[in-house]
Amino acid sequence: xxxxxxxxxxxxxxxxxxxxxxxxxxxTLRYAxxxxxxxxxxxxxxxxxxxxIAHHMFEGLYTFDAANAPQPLLAESDRLENDGKTIVxxxxxxxxxxxxxxxxxADVVASLKRWGEHGSxxxxxxxxxxxxxxxxxxxxxxxxxxxxxPWKNLMAFINGGPAIYxxxxxxxxxxxxxSPENYIGTGPYKFGEWQANRHVELVRFDDYDSPSGxxxxxxxxxxxxxDALRFIPVPDVGTRxxxxxxxxxxxxxxxPGDLFxxxxxxxxxxxxxxxxxxxxLVFMNSKDGPLKENFALRRAIQTAIDxxxxxxxxIGPDKLWRANGSFLxxxxxxxxxxxxxxxxxxxxxxxxxLAKEAGYNGEPIKFMVSTNYPFHYDTAIxxxxxxxxxxxxxxxxxxxxxTLIKKRAEPDQWDLFFTHHGFVPDPILISVMNDNYPGWWxxxxxxxxxxxxxxxxxxxxxQKLWGEIQALIYEQxxxxxxxxxxxxxxxSTKLTGLGEATLIWPHFWNVDK
Amino acid sequence: MLGYxxxxxxxxxxxxxxxxxLVFLFVHLIPGDPAAVLLGDTATPEEVxxxxxxxxxxxxxxxxxxxxxxxxxxxxxxxxxxxxxxxxSVIADGAETSxxxxxxxxxxxxxxxxxxxxxxxTRHGTWVDQVASGGxxxxxxxxxxxxxxxxxxxxxxxxxxxxxxxxxxxxxxxxLANLRYLLxxxxxxxxxxxxxxxxxxxxxxxxxxxxxxxxxxxxxxxxPWKVATKxxxxxxxxxxxxxxGFTFAALVSEAVVTETVFSLPGIGRLVVQSILRRDxxxxxxxxxxxxxxxxxxxxxxxxxxxxxxxxxxxx
Numbered sequence: 131x132x133x134x135x136x137x138x139x140x141x142x143x144x145x146x147x148x149x150x151x152x153x154x155x156x157x158t159l160r161y162a163x164x165x166x167x168x169x170x171x172x173x174x175x176x177x178x179x180x181x182x183i184a185h186h187m188f189e190g191l192y193t194f195d196a197a198n199a200p201q202p203l204l205a206e207s208d209r210l211e212n213d214g215k216t217i218v219x220x221x222x223x224x225x226x227x228x229x230x231x232x233x234x235x236a237d238v239v240a241s242l243k244r245w246g247e248h249g250s251x252x253x254x255x256x257x258x259x260x261x262x263x264x265x266x267x268x269x270x271x272x273x274x275x276x277x278x279x280p281w282k283n284l285m286a287f288i289n290g291g292p293a294i295y296x297x298x299x300x301x302x303x304x305x306x307x308x309s310p311e312n313y314i315g316t317g318p319y320k321f322g323e324w325q326a327n328r329h330v331e332l333v334r335f336d337d338y339d340s341p342s343g344x345x346x347x348x349x350x351x352x353x354x355x356x357d358a359l360r361f362i363p364v365p366d367v368g369t370r371x372x373x374x375x376x377x378x379x380x381x382x383x384x385x386p387g388d389l390f391x392x393x394x395x396x397x398x399x400x401x402x403x404x405x406x407x408x409x410x411l412v413f414m415n416s417k418d419g420p421l422k423e424n425f426a427l428r429r430a431i432q433t434a435i436d437x438x439x440x441x442x443x444x445i446g447p448d449k450l451w452r453a454n455g456s457f458l459x460x461x462x463x464x465x466x467x468x469x470x471x472x473x474x475x476x477x478x479x480x481x482x483x484l485a486k487e488a489g490y491n492g493e494p495i496k497f498m499v500s501t502n503y504p505f506h507y508d509t510a511i512x513x514x515x516x517x518x519x520x521x522x523x524x525x526x527x528x529x530x531x532x533t534l535i536k537k538r539a540e541p542d543q544w545d546l547f548f549t550h551h552g553f554v555p556d557p558i559l560i561s562v563m564n565d566n567y568p569g570w571w572x573x574x575x576x577x578x579x580x581x582x583x584x585x586x587x588x589x590x591x592x593q594k595l596w597g598e599i600q601a602l603i604y605e606q607x608x609x610x611x612x613x614x615x616x617x618x619x620x621x622s623t624k625l626t627g628l629g630e631a632t633l634i635w636p637h638f639w640n641v642d643k
Numbered sequence: 644m645l646g647y648x649x650x651x652x653x654x655x656x657x658x659x660x661x662x663x664x665l666v667f668l669f670v671h672l673i674p675g676d677p678a679a680v681l682l683g684d685t686a687t688p689e690e691v692x693x694x695x696x697x698x699x700x701x702x703x704x705x706x707x708x709x710x711x712x713x714x715x716x717x718x719x720x721x722x723x724x725x726x727x728x729x730x731x732s733v734i735a736d737g738a739e740t741s742x743x744x745x746x747x748x749x750x751x752x753x754x755x756x757x758x759x760x761x762x763x764x765t766r767h768g769t770w771v772d773q774v775a776s777g778g779x780x781x782x783x784x785x786x787x788x789x790x791x792x793x794x795x796x797x798x799x800x801x802x803x804x805x806x807x808x809x810x811x812x813x814x815x816x817x818x819l820a821n822l823r824y825l826l827x828x829x830x831x832x833x834x835x836x837x838x839x840x841x842x843x844x845x846x847x848x849x850x851x852x853x854x855x856x857x858x859x860x861x862x863x864x865x866x867p868w869k870v871a872t873k874x875x876x877x878x879x880x881x882x883x884x885x886x887x888g889f890t891f892a893a894l895v896s897e898a899v900v901t902e903t904v905f906s907l908p909g910i911g912r913l914v915v916q917s918i919l920r921r922d923x924x925x926x927x928x929x930x931x932x933x934x935x936x937x938x939x940x941x942x943x944x945x946x947x948x949x950x951x952x953x954x955x956x957x958x
Contacts, residue, residue, distance in 0.1 A: 162906075165916070168681045168725060174694075176683040250685055290685060305694045307681065309727045326726045326733045327908035327916070328809075362809060364906040365916075368792050369808045373906070376799040376807040502919070532675030532921050539679070539688035549684055566687035 159356045159638055162364040162382040169307035173249040176290035178552055182635040183361050186332055188293035188315035192286035196347035198555040200286035204294055214277035214587050221268040224339040227296050228320035235264035240297035248305045250290030279587045283556035318354035318639045330361045345640050352639040359638055383619045387446030400621040406553025406634045407459055410612030413569035418541035420493055428607035430484035434520035435513055436476025441613045444508035452614040459614055464557055468597035469604030481520035494525040498547040502531035506548045538568040553634055557596050562609045571608030651942045662934045667708050670926050677724045677921040721924035730928040740810050740909040745894040747825050751833030752840055760844025765871055783838035791831040791904035808906035828905040836890050843886050847879035881951050888944035892937045
């Protein structure tokens with residue numbers, strides 16, 4: 131029997147298609163999230179969940195490798211001129227947006243300008259920026275009023291960072307997040323659909339040009355093996371765990387500590403501890419109330435607290451927390467023990483006498499906390515008890531998160547409030563460094579050290595200066611760190627290529643099923 | 644009856660206006676700011692204020708209400724702050740899940756509640772009645788989140804028969820087979836409600852059984868099953884019909900816990916999440932629709948009364 135030519139052609143095409151399809155594992159990765167992100171616009175939104183989804187779709191000029199060092203992503207190379215006051219960035223020429231247009235310097239300039247004006251973290255860099263110009267089709271020049279050491283780290287941090295969008299998308303965009311129909315990026319996955327309450331779905335971008343080099347953290351080669359990534363809101367943790375065990379999800383995030391031992395021992399589940407810990411912070415009011423400028427009273431509060439029992443109660447297994455006074459974890463280049471001897475003294479008697487010397491007469495201290503995050507509330511309960519034992523009159527005010535963030539903007543409403551902070555690769559990104567963040571820490575000592583810290587481009591000098599800033603934090607106590615919390619996620623054992631720990635946010639390029 | 648229904652529908656208008664004002668005020672009186680929720684923890688008060696201005700949420704409250712009401716009267720419930728999509732489409736997405744969940748729950752309630760209630764009443768005082776009443780008490784007392792999680796563990800994790808959570812629309816791949824996603828949640832939601840219906844059917848039938856017309860029917864020598872179905876059950880249904888009506892309406896709002904446990908994209912979970920996010924247009928839209936639903940079902944129950952009991956006159 132012989133086949134005629136058209137039939138042979140069809141069969142050959144089908145065979146070729148089937149061979150081509152074997153290049154991908156295909157299928158859909160189903161990720162159970164704790165909720166829905168507020169928006170995926172990385173310029174203005176700093177939600178970790180938003181970044182977990184969005185960094186598959188949007189890319190910046192730089193990203194981080196496994197050692198948290200910035201590496202080029204959409205940039206090809208860069209050079210500093212004029213004593214570090216001029217940054218010239220050469221862009222990759224092979225980059226295509228999801229709408230099929232090529233990325234040029236015009237897109238980068240428009241994105242950087244919008245991020246500088248409206249972005250959550252843009253003002254940190256742009257308060258020093260004099261101009262951003264396209265100096266070639268694939269070259270951008272940034273002129274600074276003075277050198278700014280952490281510029282590359284800021285650009286590499288995609289969360290609230292300078293994702294590159296087409297100029298046409300950002301031309302009219304203001305502070306309000308851009309809408310889903312304008313989610314056009316350069317990443318290995320492109321926006322598919324957002325069904326409210328159901329899922330956010332990204333689909334593979336077939337024209338993606340991966341950066342070269344071996345995969346290293348978020349840097350290097352990016353290969354989209356799945357046809358689609360589906361992020362499904364599953365607010366109940368029991369359902370996230372059961373759903374993964376039943377095979378309805380491949381990955382589930384934010385699992386509580388009390389399930390860790392069982393899940394870690396379960397051969398049908400992979401536990402993945404986050405490499406970058408988050409940490410709780412208790413901010414003190416520098417603008418109003420009894421703690422305003424009364425550093426001695428703040429030190430008395432700091433002295434009263436023993437952080438370990440609170441971490442045991444709020445987090446649980448030892449593997450998931452560290453009573454670490456350094457703002458960045460051990461092993462990180464920014465780790466320092468400067469001032470950390472005051473991290474967790476738990477000395478009620480000394481605290482009582484320090485408070486007396488500071489002029490404290492038992493007036494109520496308003497402590498705001500939210501129940502939306504159980505570890506905030508559990509920790510605050512332990513602290514309140516410890517502070518009461520040292521003679522402090524704590525007025526614990528419990529709110530939902532939306533109310534707390536509204537009230538903390540009003541200086542006369544609070545003295546202490548509890549929040550937490552995600553891992554950041556450069557201390558300049560820690561909220562206490564922002565003068566306008568509620569707490570409003572703006573002392574001359576901070577201003578002087580911060581100026582030196584941001585102006586220096588020398589890594590060794592910056593590390594030394596950060597040690598001095600951390601020591602100042604323990605002396606003036608604008609905020610109290612509560613310890614490192616290592617959150618963990620769980621995954622199906624069928625997933626390969628995940629690595630043992632996530633860097634900051636999990637990523638699913640180079641992952642197979 | 645038509646005139647009565649028309650008058651009742653017209654009476655909806657002032658009630659809805661009052662409800663809309665109350666809903667608007669309550670929603671805006673909750674402390675919190677959607678701009679702050681949207682921007683996240685690192686946003687400064689200045690940045691939050693800028694976005695609040697950009698979204699028009701700094702205008703006087705009465706102006707915001709009038710603007711919203713004007714749009715509602717034209718059928719536009721506004722745009723979700725969180726999703727950036729029209730509120731009507733956001734609600735419509737959730738409505739499919741909630742309505743199907745409510746219908747399937749009602750099916751469970753009818754299948755379980757009515758027959759068991761009838762048997763319990765007709766076998767009043769026997770061990771059958773004791774078991775049925777005890778079982779009803781047990782299911783009425785079991786928290787739905789507990790029952791839901793155990794059903795997931797048994798039927799999804801251990802046996803692998805049914806999906807653990809989520810619900811793809813019947814218009815997606817899978818079609819009507821996707822209704823299997825609602826089997827466990829609807830049973831979970833039905834359990835306490837079916838228990839109440841069992842007790843209600845039993846109590847109503849026992850009441851009716853003691854009435855003169857039933858004694859007369861028995862005296863005439865009618866078969867016991869005929870007395871039970873034609874004379875007792877139909878009259879007992881009058882009280883049960885009202886309970887069915889309100890149970891159906893309440894299911895939409897009661898389903899919050901079940902929708903959370905089974906991760907269903909329904910209206911109950913939508914409204915709770917919207918409150919946490921301070922997504923004012925969605926909260927207002929959902930509550931307004933629930934108010935309309937309650938009022939329409941109330942009207943339907945009244946009409947059902949007249950149909951079931953000719954002595955009830957609708958004026």
